[in-house]
Amino acid sequence: MHKIEINPQIAALPTEVFIGEGLLKSFFLKNFCTHLKGKIIIVADPLVKNLYALDLATELGAKILTIPSGEQAKGSKTCQFLLDELFKMGADRDTTLIALGGGVTTDLVGFIASIYMRGLALILVPTTLLGIVDAAIGGKTAIDTPFGKNLIGTIYPPKAIFADLDTLKTLSEKEKLNGLAEILKMGLIYDASIWETAQKNTQDPDLLLKAIQGKIEIVQQDPLERSLRRILNFGHTIGHALETISGYEIPHGEAVALGCCIEAYLSMQLNYFSPKEFEQIQTMYSCFPLKLPSTYTRTNFIHALSFDKKKVLGKIRFVLLDKIGKVVPFENTYCRAVDPHELESTLDWMENRFLR
Amino acid sequence: MHKIEINPQIAALPTEVFIGEGLLKSFFLKNFCTHLKGKIIIVADPLVKNLYALDLATELGAKILTIPSGEQAKGSKTCQFLLDELFKMGADRDTTLIALGGGVTTDLVGFIASIYMRGLALILVPTTLLGIVDAAIGGKTAIDTPFGKNLIGTIYPPKAIFADLDTLKTLSEKEKLNGLAEILKMGLIYDASIWETAQKNTQDPDLLLKAIQGKIEIVQQDPLERSLRRILNFGHTIGHALETISGYEIPHGEAVALGCCIEAYLSMQLNYFSPKEFEQIQTMYSCFPLKLPSTYTRTNFIHALSFDKKKVLGKIRFVLLDKIGKVVPFENTYCRAVDPHELESTLDWMENRFLR
Numbered sequence: 243m244h245k246i247e248i249n250p251q252i253a254a255l256p257t258e259v260f261i262g263e264g265l266l267k268s269f270f271l272k273n274f275c276t277h278l279k280g281k282i283i284i285v286a287d288p289l290v291k292n293l294y295a296l297d298l299a300t301e302l303g304a305k306i307l308t309i310p311s312g313e314q315a316k317g318s319k320t321c322q323f324l325l326d327e328l329f330k331m332g333a334d335r336d337t338t339l340i341a342l343g344g345g346v347t348t349d350l351v352g353f354i355a356s357i358y359m360r361g362l363a364l365i366l367v368p369t370t371l372l373g374i375v376d377a378a379i380g381g382k383t384a385i386d387t388p389f390g391k392n393l394i395g396t397i398y399p400p401k402a403i404f405a406d407l408d409t410l411k412t413l414s415e416k417e418k419l420n421g422l423a424e425i426l427k428m429g430l431i432y433d434a435s436i437w438e439t440a441q442k443n444t445q446d447p448d449l450l451l452k453a454i455q456g457k458i459e460i461v462q463q464d465p466l467e468r469s470l471r472r473i474l475n476f477g478h479t480i481g482h483a484l485e486t487i488s489g490y491e492i493p494h495g496e497a498v499a500l501g502c503c504i505e506a507y508l509s510m511q512l513n514y515f516s517p518k519e520f521e522q523i524q525t526m527y528s529c530f531p532l533k534l535p536s537t538y539t540r541t542n543f544i545h546a547l548s549f550d551k552k553k554v555l556g557k558i559r560f561v562l563l564d565k566i567g568k569v570v571p572f573e574n575t576y577c578r579a580v581d582p583h584e585l586e587s588t589l590d591w592m593e594n595r596f597l598r
Numbered sequence: 599m600h601k602i603e604i605n606p607q608i609a610a611l612p613t614e615v616f617i618g619e620g621l622l623k624s625f626f627l628k629n630f631c632t633h634l635k636g637k638i639i640i641v642a643d644p645l646v647k648n649l650y651a652l653d654l655a656t657e658l659g660a661k662i663l664t665i666p667s668g669e670q671a672k673g674s675k676t677c678q679f680l681l682d683e684l685f686k687m688g689a690d691r692d693t694t695l696i697a698l699g700g701g702v703t704t705d706l707v708g709f710i711a712s713i714y715m716r717g718l719a720l721i722l723v724p725t726t727l728l729g730i731v732d733a734a735i736g737g738k739t740a741i742d743t744p745f746g747k748n749l750i751g752t753i754y755p756p757k758a759i760f761a762d763l764d765t766l767k768t769l770s771e772k773e774k775l776n777g778l779a780e781i782l783k784m785g786l787i788y789d790a791s792i793w794e795t796a797q798k799n800t801q802d803p804d805l806l807l808k809a810i811q812g813k814i815e816i817v818q819q820d821p822l823e824r825s826l827r828r829i830l831n832f833g834h835t836i837g838h839a840l841e842t843i844s845g846y847e848i849p850h851g852e853a854v855a856l857g858c859c860i861e862a863y864l865s866m867q868l869n870y871f872s873p874k875e876f877e878q879i880q881t882m883y884s885c886f887p888l889k890l891p892s893t894y895t896r897t898n899f900i901h902a903l904s905f906d907k908k909k910v911l912g913k914i915r916f917v918l919l920d921k922i923g924k925v926v927p928f929e930n931t932y933c934r935a936v937d938p939h940e941l942e943s944t945l946d947w948m949e950n951r952f953l954r
Contacts, residue, residue: 243618250821252610262599329745336910359907360751389685395716458604465606551715554692
């Protein structure tokens with residue numbers, strides 16, 4: 243028998259991240275794009291198309307593909323539509339895709355870029371607080387399936403990310419809360435100074451930069467989510483399941499805020515996290531409209547939980563808090579299997595507290 | 599403005615390649631699999647299921663998913679079927695997929711492994727000569743689209759490849775020719791000694807090992823196909839277009855054999871390749887049933903060519919031969935744009951020679 247080892251020399255290319263005001267309106271993005279060789283195609287939903295994509299397309303001589311808005315658009319149907327349109331437009335390997343919009347758009351277009359002809363150049367231009375502090379950063383791409391959220395996807399870092407802070411000025415309060423949920427999560431799992439700042443003023447501009455910096459530090463160390471990166475999943479085990487059973491009617495940030503409260507409660511129940519700090523969490527999240535979706539039943543919730551990507555050997559695993567700013571490391575797995583009977587009292591509390 | 603660079607530390611894992619007789623029947627594959635943590639799921643078509651998958655599944659305590667056979671199965675429909683079945687079976691990130699079969703199976707299952715929950719462990723067990731010398735090696739995964747072959751896919755190296763040479767004993771002559779086409783291509787583009795050996799005896803067992811070794815050397819240097827790896831595409835620009843217009847009725851190897859002849863003719867027409875060596879090529883390929891598909895028209899052929907993945911800025915590019923064993927490097931691009939008028943006389947010759 244012959245044994246040969248293939249060692250491909252894959253050098254991961256760095257992602258350049260630009261954060262500032264007026265990036266879309268300045269010549270900056272245009273200058274960056276003049277160095278690209280082939281076609282440029284911008285993908286946006288109808289709202290973002292009118293706000294930013296039409297102007298940007300004119301600037302860059304780019305074409306626009308319009309996708310429906312909302313999490314319901316992040317599925318195989320829109321995926322097939324985009325692939326077909328790209329073929330019809332003659333997109334080739336020199337084509338660059340610009341994903342302009344919120345997390346739905348950047349996740350979906352990132353996935354398309356990663357599978358079209360085995361990979362197109364990708365630029366992300368997040369236009370929501372959630373997109374800027376979380377979804378656009380870290381190279382994860384995804385679409386949802388009827389079985390659950392983000393269950394199909396790839397790790398495919400973009401060439402560049404342009405976070406134009408001016409886009410935040412048009413956001414509704416609801417949209418801002420959506421992003422705040424991920425910022426607060428970063429405070430809970432990684433950087434207690436974010437939590438402390440947010441306790442004084444949730445609008446402090448430092449929060450955004452610190453959250454981005456934290457996420458970058460984490461994903462650089464563990465891009466493929468084999469270990470440390472799992473901490474970013476805090477609040478998302480519960481959060482994703484709630485989104486799934488609601489048919490993606492509740493916004494991601496609201497689901498994550500609920501998930502963080504409930505998983506903090508679970509951390510306390512399992513004696514990792516102190517009741518005193520749990521009080522702080524309850525106070526902080528009172529600014530969110532925390533309600534379980536109207537479609538909630540314990541049965542469909544448990545079923546949705548069973549599709550969590552951290553599950554191994556049939557056991558659902560949770561990221562658990564040690565204290566504010568730190569999760570329990572569990573020998574570098576950063577998550578722990580939780581048996582159904584251990585979950586029971588947390589679900590009782592959750593239903594009692596958040597059922598409509 | 600802030601500028602931050604994200605440098606993810608992605609270490610490409612090596613692929614272990616085992617080549618020998620009796621690998622499926624020995625305890626070898628089983629031993630390898632005892633080190634895997636989660637579920638094992640074997641994917642095979644009905645023929646391979648009966649020949650090998652049922653026994654292997656019993657050995658490994660694995661489940662089997664059956665897919666239709668033939669290139670027509672390598673599309674979005676089978677893809678959706680496999681993803682749904684995996685969700686229903688509760689496949690999680692600790693699951694290993696074993697692709698057992700020819701190039702269709704290894705390409706398709708590789709793609710599924712790369713996108714299911716952002717990546718499952720993958721083992722390829724190619725059971726055809728074409729699969730062993732070509733399709734299974736190099737980390738390319740793909741599905742076909744109505745626009746063309748392999749237009750959707752990823753680069754996703756498997757954990758291991760088990761090439762059991764006993765599986766070749768059940769192959770038809772047609773299947774053997776299918777693999778020979780890729781071996782001869784390797785002789786033309788990279789290793790003249792393969793060509794010389796094949797001129798004496800196309801059944802020489804050394805051919806298989808040399809072809810595998812050649813492919814590994816090439817893909818290690820350029821896994822993402824930015825440069826040298828393009829030489830493997832010789833014969834495939836024409837070949838893929840012929841497969842597409844035939845509705846995948848003609849076998850890949852036959853299409854590649856035709857493609858190699860025609861692209862060698864083109865290389866000669868453009869004065870890169872000598873008429874004397876072209877004669878050798880004509881002689882060698884006389885063992886193949888070289889006929890254009892019955893659906894061929896020049897119009898649909900040119901249309902299908904226009905979806906070639908090497909196309910940039912609207913121009914179709916070809917890998918061209920310098921001499922037997924060497925392609926023209928074209929400043930490390932290893933391909934050259936060919937204008938429609940430069941292609942004209944080659945298409946005339948092709949129709950004259952190979953039209954049914």
